[in-house]
Amino acid sequence: MMKKITGREWSGTVLMALLLAVLSFASLFVGVTGITLDVLLSGQDEMALKIFLLARIPRLLAILCTGTGMSIAGLIMQQLCMNRFVSPTTGATISSAQLGILLSLVFLPGMGIWGRTLSAFLTAVAGTWIFVWFIRRIPFQNAVLVPLVGIMFGNIIGGITGFLSYRFEMTQQMSSFLIGSFAPVIRGNYELVWLAAPLVILAFIYADHFNIAGMGEDFASNLGVSYCLILFAGLTISAMITAAVVSVVGSISYVGLLVPNMVTLFRGDRLRGCLTDTALFGSLFVLSADLIARTVIMPYELPIELIIGIGGSILFIGLLLYRLKYGRKAIRFTRKETISCD
Amino acid sequence: MKVSDLIKKYEGKTVVDSVSFQLPKGKVTSLIGPNGAGKSTVMGMISRLIAKDSGMISFEDRDLSGWNSRELAKKLAILTQHNNVQMKLTVRELVAFGRFPYSGGRLTEEDETIIDRAIAYMELESFEHRFIDELSGGQRQRAYIAMVIAQDTEYILLDEPTNNLDIYHSSNMMKIVRRLCDELGKTVILVLHEINYAAFYSDYICAFVNGKVAKFGTVDEVITRENLSQIYNVDFEIIRINDKPLSVYY
Numbered sequence: 249m250m251k252k253i254t255g256r257e258w259s260g261t262v263l264m265a266l267l268l269a270v271l272s273f274a275s276l277f278v279g280v281t282g283i284t285l286d287v288l289l290s291g292q293d294e295m296a297l298k299i300f301l302l303a304r305i306p307r308l309l310a311i312l313c314t315g316t317g318m319s320i321a322g323l324i325m326q327q328l329c330m331n332r333f334v335s336p337t338t339g340a341t342i343s344s345a346q347l348g349i350l351l352s353l354v355f356l357p358g359m360g361i362w363g364r365t366l367s368a369f370l371t372a373v374a375g376t377w378i379f380v381w382f383i384r385r386i387p388f389q390n391a392v393l394v395p396l397v398g399i400m401f402g403n404i405i406g407g408i409t410g411f412l413s414y415r416f417e418m419t420q421q422m423s424s425f426l427i428g429s430f431a432p433v434i435r436g437n438y439e440l441v442w443l444a445a446p447l448v449i450l451a452f453i454y455a456d457h458f459n460i461a462g463m464g465e466d467f468a469s470n471l472g473v474s475y476c477l478i479l480f481a482g483l484t485i486s487a488m489i490t491a492a493v494v495s496v497v498g499s500i501s502y503v504g505l506l507v508p509n510m511v512t513l514f515r516g517d518r519l520r521g522c523l524t525d526t527a528l529f530g531s532l533f534v535l536s537a538d539l540i541a542r543t544v545i546m547p548y549e550l551p552i553e554l555i556i557g558i559g560g561s562i563l564f565i566g567l568l569l570y571r572l573k574y575g576r577k578a579i580r581f582t583r584k585e586t587i588s589c590d
Numbered sequence: 591m592k593v594s595d596l597i598k599k600y601e602g603k604t605v606v607d608s609v610s611f612q613l614p615k616g617k618v619t620s621l622i623g624p625n626g627a628g629k630s631t632v633m634g635m636i637s638r639l640i641a642k643d644s645g646m647i648s649f650e651d652r653d654l655s656g657w658n659s660r661e662l663a664k665k666l667a668i669l670t671q672h673n674n675v676q677m678k679l680t681v682r683e684l685v686a687f688g689r690f691p692y693s694g695g696r697l698t699e700e701d702e703t704i705i706d707r708a709i710a711y712m713e714l715e716s717f718e719h720r721f722i723d724e725l726s727g728g729q730r731q732r733a734y735i736a737m738v739i740a741q742d743t744e745y746i747l748l749d750e751p752t753n754n755l756d757i758y759h760s761s762n763m764m765k766i767v768r769r770l771c772d773e774l775g776k777t778v779i780l781v782l783h784e785i786n787y788a789a790f791y792s793d794y795i796c797a798f799v800n801g802k803v804a805k806f807g808t809v810d811e812v813i814t815r816e817n818l819s820q821i822y823n824v825d826f827e828i829i830r831i832n833d834k835p836l837s838v839y840y
Contacts, residue, residue: 456687456690459687462674462677463674463687465639466639466672466673467670467672467673467674469637469668470637470663470667470669470741471687471691472663512678516678516680516683516721518678518680
């Protein structure tokens with residue numbers, strides 16, 4: 249049935265899933281303490297097992313949640329704002345979440361990670377809504393202005409965060425939320441990032457609604473879909489996923505911007521068809537970046553944000569060059585084309 | 591569909607002023623008039639895209655605002671020119687959205703058949719898997735009409751369907767409108783700028799001036815020299831071709 253509607257091939261999805269499985273497995277055995285499958289299975293090295301369960305598996309799960317969550321948050325934001333440059337980074341969501349974390353550190357220090365996440369939820373949602381309300385009020389002629397406004401807005405919020413953290417001497421504590429890293433992830437302190445999972449499931453359920461709202465208000469009303477409600481709900485889901493990630497691993501930029509753009513280039517904008525691919529590619533992207541961050545200066549580790557920044561900007565420039573050359577033409581791997589190449 | 595005493599104000603300015611009319615079922619009705627006469631606003635209100643300030647719109651003997659949005663989407667379809675054209679959807683995916691009010695995205699075999707038929711009716715089979723943003727304006731417009739056909743509504747409202755189309759595609763579009771009415775039995779309501787398309791392809795015409803209904807009647811009743819000169823404030827000549835009153839203005 250699915251095949252009939254989209255006429256698409258599953259080979260890419262299967263390939264990504266396999267690659268992700270292999271890399272995930274490999275990532276469990278990368279680290280300062282050498283752990284091998286033999287040692288684990290023999291059950292003799294208790295220390296190895298502990299590290300495996302306390303650090304390695306939580307880290308992998310956090311990476312998968314982050315990659316899936318951030319890329320799907322970006323995809324929904326891009327659809328609903330009808331702009332391909334909008335993402336949690338360029339839509340002020342990440343900086344709003346950081347402000348929320350700071351506020352909770354200052355005013356609710358006893359609340360711990362729960363207070364932090366709750367506060368980040370509230371500010372991320374509010375920040376995103378303000379941004380979208382603003383871009384809807386002012387119709388921009390040029391699509392690039394929308395993310396520029398978002399970046400400016402994000403920097404203003406970032407400025408407030410910076411000022412407040414100096415005032416309350418919180419700069420040290422805040423730094424781990426400003427630059428994303430999976431290094432501190434151990435069992436007991438990262439589980440909140442799982443909140444991204446039910447939100448991603450919601451995104452899958454309402455995929456068609458987001459698609460229809462992305463076609464415009466008139467289009468949505470014609471099909472009996474409440475545009476405002478879906479816009480509201482979709483942005484809230486994106487902001488909450490982002491807040492959950494930021495309050496556990498810190499800011500992970502580029503993923504929400506780049507991954508949806510790369511996937512829709514191959515798959516088109518039909519969300520039902522590209523959500524799985526977006527989740528897989530997002531996880532692959534974050535996982536590979538984390539593996540590089542962990543291995544490049546062993547036994548030390550680079551913040552993943554640095555690797556994602558470098559890799560992401562190269563990919564992004566590539567994407568822009570492709571757009572300049574071919575416009576919005578999609579890349580398609582169809583059987584027909586392969587035959588004609590022969 | 592019956593409209594009475596419809597009023598809409600924007601920032602104190604009355605753009606639609608006590609408009610009343612009754613739309614004949616199973617016919618093509620065109621709303622015409624100069625820019626800013628309120629025809630598109632009226633279209634927006636009778637399709638629930640724009641909220642009315644006061645007045646009454648009754649659709650199948652029920653107040654329009656009392657309709658459940660999804661139920662209404664099975665009875666009345668509206669196509670405007672404000673769709674996001676950047677979206678990378680294939681023609682088939684777009685047409686499939688027409689079934690959304692019925693099956694909410696989970697298409698049944700019956701839905702697939704209806705989609706197939708709508709695509710065939712608009713002769714889009716060869717574009718079925720092309721992205722809509724890679725099509726020409728005329729092809730894209732046909733894809734939207736196919737979606738509306740898949741939506742299977744009794745009423746079809748089209749806001750300036752010939753906008754941005756060249757003469758060939760415009761007259762094709764108007765022929766499609768005629769077929770929607772004659773072959774599929776739809777009630778079609780259009781907002782049109784070109785009076786001659788309205789005169790040639792509609793059954794009824796509703797002419798607006800300054801937010802009011804100036805004339806409403808059959809094509810022959812409305813398209814007269816006196817009426818048009820009054821409505822548009824320009825001299826008109828009427829000639830008859832194929833027994834239709836066509837207007838010449840300069």
